[in-house]
Every structure is written in C-alpha cells, then in structure tokens.
Amino acid sequence: MIRRALILYALLVVLFFGVGTVLGPANISLLLVQSFAYALIALGLNIQWGYGGLFNFGIMGFLMVGGFAVTFVSYPVNGEFWASDGPMMLGKALLAFLIGAALVVGARFAHRIGIKGRWQAVLTVIAWIAAYIIYRSQIDPAAAYIEETEAGWVGGLGLHPVLGWAFGGLLAAGIAYIIGRICLGLRTDYLAIATIGISEIVRALLKNMDWLTRGTLTVSPIPWPVPLPQDLQADGMAISQSFIYSRLGFMAVVVVVLALIFFLVQRAYAGPWGRMMRAIRDNYIAAGSMGKNVTARQLEIFIFGSVLMAIGGAMLVSFSQIYDPGSYQPINHTFLIWVMLIVGGAGNNWGAIFGGLLIYLTWMISDPVAQAVFSTLSNWSTDLGWGAIPDIQSRSSQMRVLVLGLVITLALRYAPKGLIPEVIKRG
Amino acid sequence: MNEIIFFINNVVVSGLVLGSVYALGGIGITLVFGILRFAHFAHGDMMTMGAFVTFVLAALMTALGIVAPIPMAIIVLPAAMVITAGLALGIDKIFYAPLRARGAKPVTLLIGSIGVTLIIQGLIRLIFGTGTYSFYDLQPKVLYRVAVPIFDATRTINFTQPQVLMIVVTVLAVLALHLFLTRSRLGKAMRAMADNADLAQVSGINTKLVVRVTWVIAGSLACLAGTMLALDVTLKPDLAFNIVLPLFAAAIVGGLGQAYGAIAGGFLIGFAEMCAVFNWAILLRPLKPIMPEWVELPTNLAIVPTEYKLTVAFVILVITLLVRPTGIFKGASS
Numbered sequence: 001m002i003r004r005a006l007i008l009y010a011l012l013v014v015l016f017f018g019v020g021t022v023l024g025p026a027n028i029s030l031l032l033v034q035s036f037a038y039a040l041i042a043l044g045l046n047i048q049w050g051y052g053g054l055f056n057f058g059i060m061g062f063l064m065v066g067g068f069a070v071t072f073v074s075y076p077v078n079g080e081f082w083a084s085d086g087p088m089m090l091g092k093a094l095l096a097f098l099i100g101a102a103l104v105v106g107a108r109f110a111h112r113i114g115i116k117g118r119w120q121a122v123l124t125v126i127a128w129i130a131a132y133i134i135y136r137s138q139i140d141p142a143a144a145y146i147e148e149t150e151a152g153w154v155g156g157l158g159l160h161p162v163l164g165w166a167f168g169g170l171l172a173a174g175i176a177y178i179i180g181r182i183c184l185g186l187r188t189d190y191l192a193i194a195t196i197g198i199s200e201i202v203r204a205l206l207k208n209m210d211w212l213t214r215g216t217l218t219v220s221p222i223p224w225p226v227p228l229p230q231d232l233q234a235d236g237m238a239i240s241q242s243f244i245y246s247r248l249g250f251m252a253v254v255v256v257v258l259a260l261i262f263f264l265v266q267r268a269y270a271g272p273w274g275r276m277m278r279a280i281r282d283n284y285i286a287a288g289s290m291g292k293n294v295t296a297r298q299l300e301i302f303i304f305g306s307v308l309m310a311i312g313g314a315m316l317v318s319f320s321q322i323y324d325p326g327s328y329q330p331i332n333h334t335f336l337i338w339v340m341l342i343v344g345g346a347g348n349n350w351g352a353i354f355g356g357l358l359i360y361l362t363w364m365i366s367d368p369v370a371q372a373v374f375s376t377l378s379n380w381s382t383d384l385g386w387g388a389i390p391d392i393q394s395r396s397s398q399m400r401v402l403v404l405g406l407v408i409t410l411a412l413r414y415a416p417k418g419l420i421p422e423v424i425k426r427g
Numbered sequence: 428m429n430e431i432i433f434f435i436n437n438v439v440v441s442g443l444v445l446g447s448v449y450a451l452g453g454i455g456i457t458l459v460f461g462i463l464r465f466a467h468f469a470h471g472d473m474m475t476m477g478a479f480v481t482f483v484l485a486a487l488m489t490a491l492g493i494v495a496p497i498p499m500a501i502i503v504l505p506a507a508m509v510i511t512a513g514l515a516l517g518i519d520k521i522f523y524a525p526l527r528a529r530g531a532k533p534v535t536l537l538i539g540s541i542g543v544t545l546i547i548q549g550l551i552r553l554i555f556g557t558g559t560y561s562f563y564d565l566q567p568k569v570l571y572r573v574a575v576p577i578f579d580a581t582r583t584i585n586f587t588q589p590q591v592l593m594i595v596v597t598v599l600a601v602l603a604l605h606l607f608l609t610r611s612r613l614g615k616a617m618r619a620m621a622d623n624a625d626l627a628q629v630s631g632i633n634t635k636l637v638v639r640v641t642w643v644i645a646g647s648l649a650c651l652a653g654t655m656l657a658l659d660v661t662l663k664p665d666l667a668f669n670i671v672l673p674l675f676a677a678a679i680v681g682g683l684g685q686a687y688g689a690i691a692g693g694f695l696i697g698f699a700e701m702c703a704v705f706n707w708a709i710l711l712r713p714l715k716p717i718m719p720e721w722v723e724l725p726t727n728l729a730i731v732p733t734e735y736k737l738t739v740a741f742v743i744l745v746i747t748l749l750v751r752p753t754g755i756f757k758g759a760s761s
Binding site: 055182183186188189190192193194196197198200201204207208331335338342390391394395398399401402403404405406407408409412413416 | 460465466522525526529531533534535537538539541542543544545546547548549550552553556557664672675676679732734735737738740741742744745748749752
C-alpha cells in the first residue's frame with residue numbers, strides 16, 4: 001500500500017510538472033497554493049466522513065465563514081464607521097440578541113418552575129418569536145443606518161491575516177458546535193440535507209448582510225501574510241519573477257500549516273483516540289455499549305473537521321485577495337471537495353491530500369483543455385463549411401462540471417474505496 | 428378591499444403555483460426514497476432536463492408550422508413526459524443499478540446522484556449554452572384579469588395562462604397518481620414496498636418492476652414540474668437545481684416515502700415562503716382612519732426580507748427534522 005501511494009504521488013508530481021511547463025511558472029505556482037488549501041479542506045472532510053462517518057454536505061458554509069473571518073480580521077480599519085453612531089447601534093442590537101437568547105434559554109428551563117409538556121412547547125415558540133422581534137427591531141435600523149451613511153459597512157480590524165485564519169477556525173468551531181448539537185442525531189441522508197440547508201442559510205446571510213460583509217459589492221484587496229508581488233517589484237524585482245516568488249512565499253505558509261495539521265492528525269489516529277473513532281464509525285452501538293460517549297465524540301470530530309475547512313476557506317480568500325459571497329456555489333465548494341475525498345480515498349489522510357491536489361488540478365485544467373478541444377473542433381467545422389461552434393467560450397468553461405460528474409461516477413464504479421484506500425490494521 | 432386583492436395576487440395565486448411545482452417535484456423525490464431508500468439529489472436536474480425536452484419538442488412543432496391556441500409546451504407535454512421517463516430509466520440503468528447490484532450503501536447512491544447532477548448539468552450547458560430561453564418568444568403570455576365588483580375594489584385578481592394550466596395539470600396528475608396507487612395492482616405493490624421492502628419482496632412482489640415503474644413516474648412528474656416552472660419563469664440550465672432543497676424540504680416535511688405527504692409539504696412550503704416575504708403592513712392600511720392619532724403604522728411588516736425567501740424552506744426543514752424527524756405523515760425512518 002505504501003508503494004502504491006508513493007507511485008501515485010510521484011505521478012502527481014510529474015503531472016504538476018508537466019502542466020507547469022505548459023502553463024508557465026506563474027500560473028502553476030497559483031494553482032499549487034490553491035490546491036494545497038483545498039487539500040487542507042479535503043483533510044477536514046476526511047476527519048468528518050472518513051474517520052467519523054459524518055455526512056457533512058455543508059462545506060460551502062464553513063468555507064464562507066472562514067472567508068468572512070479573514071476579511072473581518074485583516075482588512076484595514078474603517079474609520080468612518082467607528083466615528084459614526086454605527087457601533088452604538090450595533091451594540092444595542094447585540095444586547096437585543098443576548099436578551100432574545102436569554103428568553104429562549106429561559107424557556108428551555110421552564111420545567112423547573114412547573115411549566116411542563118405542551119405548555120413548555122408553547123412557551124418555547126413564544127420565546128423564539130419574541131426573541132426574533134426584539135432582535136429585528138434593533139438590527140434593522142442599525143443595518144440601514146450603516147449602509148446609508150458614508151461608512152457603508154463595518155470594515156476590518158487591520159490585524160495579521162494569519163490571525164484571521166485562526167479566527168475563521170474559531171468561528172467555525174462555534175457554528176459547528178451549534179449545528180452538531182442540532183443535527184448529529186439525524187441519520188446520514190437527513191444529516192446531509194440538514195447540513196446543506198444550513199449552509200444555504202449561511203450563504204443567504206453573508207450575501208445579504210451588506211453592513212457586515214459588504215455582500216455582493218465584494219471586499220478587496222485583502223492583505224497577504226507574505227510580501228505581495230507589488231512589494232517585491234518595489235524592491236527592484238522583475239515583474240514576472242515577483243509573482244512567482246510572492247506566490248511561493250504564500251505557498252510556504254500554507255504548506256507549513258498543512259504539514260503541521262497533518263502531522264497532528266496522523267499522530268491522533270495512530271493512537272487510542274483514532275481507534276475509538278473508527279470503532280464508533282464502524283459500529284456505534286457496540287462502541288456505545290463499551291462506554292464510549294458516541295454523541296460527544298461525534299460532535300468533537302465534527303467541530304475539528306469544520307475548523308480545518310474554515311481555515312482552508314480563509315486561506316483561499318486571503319490568497320485571491322477578494323471576498324465575494326456571491327461567488328460561492330455548492331458545486332464548486334461542496335461537491336468538488338466530496339469528489340476529492342472519494343477519489344483520493346476516504347479514511348486515509350494521504351489519500352485525502354492526494355485527492356485534493358489531483359482533483360483541483362483536473363478541475364482547473366479541464367477549462368483550458370476544453371477550450372483548446374472546442375476551438376480545434378470549431379476550426380474543423382469551419383473548414384468543412386458548417387460554420388463555427390457558437391459561443392465556444394461559455395460552453396467550454398462549463399465543461400469542468402461535466403468532467404467532475406464523470407470523475408465521481410467512474411470513481412464510485414471502479415474504485416469505490418479511492419485511489420489510496422484506508423489501511424485496516426488487524427491484530 | 429384592494430389590499431385583500433393584493434394579498435390574493437401575491438400570496439394565494441403565487442403560493443398555489445409555487446406549491447404545485449414543489450408538490451410535483453416532491454412526489455418524485457419521496458417515491459424514489461420510499462422504493463430505493465436513498466435521497467435522489469439529481470431530481471432537480473431531471474426536472475430541468477424534462478423542461479428542455481419539452482422545449483425542444485415545442486420548438487420542433489413550431490418549426491413544422493403548427494400553431495395552437497394554447498402554448499405549444501402543453502400540447503407536446505405528454506410526449507416529453509414519455510421521453511423523460513425513458514431518460515430516467517436509462518439513468519437508473521447506467522448509474523444506479525450497478526451500485527445497487529454491488530450492494531452499495533444509500534450514502535454511496537446519494538453521492539452517485541450528485542455525479543448524475545453534474546453530468547446532466549454539464550450536458551445541458553454543452554448543448555444549450557448558459558443562456559436563458561423562453562417558451563413565449565413568439566406569442567406573449569395571456570394575462571387574465573378578474574374584476575371583483577364588490578366593496579368598491581378597483582384592482583383585479585391577475586394570473587397568467589400558464590399559471591392556470593399549471594394548477595389544472597397538477598390536480599389531474601395528482602388524481603391520476605392517486606388512482607394508480609390505490610386501484611392498480613402495481614400501485615399497491617409500490618405502496619407495500621415503500622412501507623416495508625423486505626416484507627414486500629418475500630410476499631412475491633416483483634421488485635425490479637416496481638423500481639422501473641418508480642423511475643417512470645418520477646421521470647414523467649419531473650418533466651411536468653420542470654416544464655411548469657419553466658413556463659412560469661424562464662428556462663435555464665440551473666432552473667431546478669436551485670429549488671432542489673425546497674423539494675427535499677417538501678418531501679421530508681410530508682414524511683419521506685409518503686406521496687400524499689409530499690403534496691401537503693409542497694403546498695405548505697410554497698405558501699410559507701410567500702407568506703414570509705409578504706408585507707403584512709399592507710393589510711393594516713385600511714385600519715388607518717379608525718386608528719388613534721398616536722399610533723404609527725409600520726411601513727414594512729414582512730416576516731423576512733425578500734432576499735431570504737428560499738431560506739424559509741430550509742428553516743422549516745430544520746425545524747421539522749428536529750421536532751418530528753419522520754415528517755407530518757410518519758415517513759420512512761430507516
């Protein structure tokens with residue numbers, strides 16, 4: 001099995017090298033940074049699905065949360081917002097939110113004062129409605145005020161981007177805790193649909209809360225943790241060189257984070273914790289009867305995987321320097337990562353990383369390859385007198401969706417355990 | 428009174444239309460889940476595919492110089508439904524049957540259906556490009572205005588011809604399905620298999636036939652729902668992919684595996700979405716003259732802003748999953 005993995009990784013290096021010679025070093029360094037970030041996200045999904053057996057279809061939501069976090073933390077401070085009445089009004093909205101939360105929590109403990117059964121359910125519903133009205137009554141004017149005044153939106157905190165990645169992880173942990181508490185009791189199909197629904201809610205919120213995220217107006221440029229190409233050019237480097245070196249610098253940071261997390265995850269799995277997780281995944285009833293707290297362990301693993309996803313999402317946003325909540329799509333940001341894991345091999349961290357790198361490369365080059373194929377066909381049909389293929393550009397750029405569909409189908413059919421399958425040790 | 432007519436136009440008519448689409452799509456999802464025990468994610472794209480089949484047939488008919496008083500789409504619909512049902516059978520044979528034969532888990536089938544989603548979308552975009560199409564390029568949509576000559580109302584109740592046709596066709600389709608499920612041997616076999624697959628198999632039901640019939644019904648209803656949706660809005664490659672989650676919400680709220688539940692769930696979600704984005708302050712306007720001076724009526728009392736319309740379905744879905752995971756009609760739980 002190790003030999004197989006080594007051969008596949010060697011082939012992957014050859015593939016990246018070949019694509020790099022065609023596309024040039026500037027483009028391949030860009031692809032490499034992004035594919036390492038996707039590998040981190042695939043690793044997060046491997047923790048949840050490969051080791052925990054949790055069916056998370058809400059990856060897009062966590063990527064968006066990570067992207068928001070890095071925007072919020074590292075974008076320069078918006079002085080006009082802090083000078084206006086905005087912070088005060090947002091403070092009131094926060095207070096209203098806390099009051100609402102207190103009402104809902106209070107309704108949960110109503111049985112302590114003798115309100116039980118049906119009456120408690122009624123009280124809970126009333127508490128939720130009251131909390132919603134109280135919160136909306138404060139947040140709506142605050143949002144309208146911030147969007148109408150010069151400030152436009154909240155702005156950032158002007159801190160280091162790496163802090164933003166960490167904040168993304170923290171925020172995702174909080175959200176994953178809430179989602180996990182709500183949904184982890186559901187069986188696989190229901191869990192998939194519930195998580196996809198929640199990630200759509202997250203998308204709707206981030207896309208429309210213009211006061212917080214600037215919505216579809218997009219935020220840019222988001223600062224880098226390493227010198228930008230422009231900085232290197234200012235130091236007298238040639239333009240073509242500067243792009244390569246700055247991207248390699250960014251890649252170094254990403255690879256260090258990935259390697260660190262990978263090392264820790266591998267250590268954890270080799271130990272008793274990993275054995276317990278696999279036991280829960282394979283037979284949670286047996287694991288439960290051995291005294292393992294199945295729900296708590298699953299929640300733990302769900303949070304852990306989501307944190308990695310958010311960090312990966314934050315890296316992608318700070319690398320591309322633009323945060324556009326409108327650009328997130330389930331196909332590009334949830335299904336793509338599932339394909340990575342299925343093709344790479346669920347349950348094996350080496351497989352997850354391999355799938356992440358391979359599928360991201362395939363996804364990215366299927367666009368120019370399709371362009372080339374289509375324009376050749378178009379030239380032929382022109383020569384034959386049939387005329388050119390209409391709107392080649394838009395058609396061929398959609399081909400990556402078809403390629404992804406074919407890859408997932410073929411993988412399920414012919415290599416259901418992935419290219420680098422899970423290693424099961426016995427005895 | 429004008430305010431109530433405004434309410435009828437914006438909530439009742441739109442809710443009925445949206446509910447019909449959700450109900451027809453939800454039935455397909457719920458039947459596939461009941462019989463094959465997996466969440467068929469590609470159902471939305473099957474709807475889009477059906478709509479494109481109808482579109483091509485309608486365009487062919489028009490090109491042959493045939494004209495009709497009602498939209499061409501309605502005339503070619505039966506043929507399009509047959510073709511889509513055939514395509515659904517083909518998809519099952521190529522993609523799902525090999526996985527079933529291997530004894531794959533429902534989760535694998537769900538991931539497989541995502542592969543099918545991507546392939547269908549990719550093919551549609553390859554053939555038709557990414558633009559939008561309309562069934563009404565040649566003739567405009569017929570608009571009906573019903574005047575209500577009571578309580579000095581000046582506005583009219585408005586609906587379009589496709590909306591009327593849509594509701595009529597939905598009623599017919601649901602009736603036909605009801606008769607099939609309750610009267611025919613095959614329909615009874617389907618219900619038995621949805622209730623308990625193992626028991627059905629040992630009592631001698633031809634499960635392979637039931638699976639095929641399920642795909643035929645799901646495919647033809649998907650074509651119907653997709654065409655209806657395309658008639659009401661416009662036809663584009665991601666037409667129904669965007670509403671696949673409300674469809675699942677409808678199926679789950681009604682109880683997965685329960686055909687009648689999906690209809691109820693579909694209308695519930697359709698109306699809930701419309702009610703949630705409706706500005707209730709409009710209904711308070713007539714009270715203004717009788718209100719005391721110091722009471723100021725709010726201008727906007729929508730429960731959620733319009734941008735969050737689809738979110739309503741997900742919120743209902745999540746609440747249902749928490750409070751009653753098997754749905755209103757006690758659907759499948761295994």
